[in-house]
Amino acid sequence: MNTHQEAHLNKDQLLWALVDNARLPDASQAHLEKCSLCRSQKQRLENELSALGKFAAQSIPKPQKQVHLPPTISPSRKRHRLYWQTAMGTAVAALLLISVIWWPGMGLRMSGTKPPVAAWSQTDDETFMAQIRTLIDNDLPQVYLDISEGLDSEESEDFIDFVVPSLGPDVMSYDSANRRSLS
């Protein structure tokens, strides 16, 4: 008795019996054929689902309009419509493509400060040469120019003499002193 009860289909197996009997193990299929209890449980579920469908069909309003079939749509008109749809689609795609290509180009031209070579004028040449001349006159970097601007002209000469003494006739050079000591 106990073994027979254990062999009963469980709830999930009962559902599979409803959906696809072949998915049940052979033993369960064989049991279902013999067991009236399992069959009645399956039948109960089937009846409920059947009642669900039937009650749903009864619980909707009847249609007041019947389907009316007009004269068939001529293929030529359909083809014509298809042609226009394709043409419109292509035009929109082309416009999109142009706008995508055009705008970045415009953006580059607006943001770029360098004029083309042909637009380089004579005044620009002169400005450029003036900048070069300034660089020749003051070839020190700006940092050193700022330091030297702080020094007074007379003071600066004394300072330079102090740092780098000028070579007079009475001052012996390191080389001549060495040569004399060697000879």
Next chain:
Amino acid sequence: MAKMETAPLHSDPPTASARTADAVSEAVGWVQKAKGGNRHACNHLVAQFQENIYRMVFYRIRSRPDAEDLTQDIFMQAFKHLPRLKEDTRFKSWLFSIALNRVRDYYRKKKLRSFFMTSTDNKNNAGRTPEPEDQHTTGALQHVIRKDFWHQVGILLDKMPRMEKEVFTLRFMDQLSIREISQALKKNESTVKTHLYRGLQKFRKETSMHDFLQEVIS
């Protein structure tokens, strides 16, 4: 409560399958004629499937005028593209797949419209009880019972994901076979069975729905 006779839902009982085969072979003949432009055949197919399609649409949108319009659209679209149907035996599932797409389009358009409408205008039909006009033709009690029924159905279907809901509805409310569902949804039969099994698991847990249906049966 209205008493109903219930037919068992065997997956393929011999008599039912023989009847289905007859219906399919009969439909194939009409489909072939309709493909050739036979108007009588087209009318015959409309008469044969109109009720099924109207019901199928109504279950999903719960509005009679909209369901009528969509049914008209579905048949128009079907006859326009009928030459594209490769296997005539699949006409029913093909028709249902067109209907499913049209219902999807309907909801897409509705969603778009509701985006531009105020919240008071935006009412969702899902879970709505069918037309109040029915109240005049049927009794008030019947109306209450129907309202309760659709409420229960709404609760049950809300617990299912989209595909599970679709498979369950197609099987037990639209009465399509598993093969027809797999053709209409373009899914293999094994997938359909798995969805159906999961849907049934949820159905089993709905005790109030069981009580309701047991009352209907008894």
